[in-house]
Amino acid sequence: MPVGNIGHAQGQQKPSCWSTIKMGFGMGFAVGMGAGVIFGTFGGLRMGLRGRELIGTIGKTMVQSGGTFGTFMSIGMGMRNCV
Template sequence: MPVIPGGAYQQGGPSCWDRMKMGFGIGFCVGMASGALFGGFSALRYGMRGRELINNVGKVMIQGGGTFGTFMAIGTGIRC
């Protein structure tokens, strides 16, 4: 009996929603890393120190991560 390639038990790839979630996660990580670099340097340039520096860099990291993650998710959804 010949073997059927793919068979009935073939594992399917991730769904479009799963790909969009993964794209958001990767984009969020990249956006947070770039937010840490750019936000940290700009805050130090403005002379921020201590708690003010940490709060500002954290805010820039979250904003950058959310923005870049959203655009990565949209781009991944378009490609599905």
């Protein structure tokens, strides 16, 4: 039995390079924000922060780790699918 065109259904196109990079950034940002919640909470509690200071620290850590991990994930997805 012949097997052809594995991974794509009949008539479907491969996603563009830009959409692959955007998808990689989105996935990396989501994972990084999850890690930022954990590390920001533990770090803030260790420093003795409470209330608004703790929430601000958690938010800042979430955005920083999300941006960092999203950047690296988008680079990896671009190298994997666009080169």
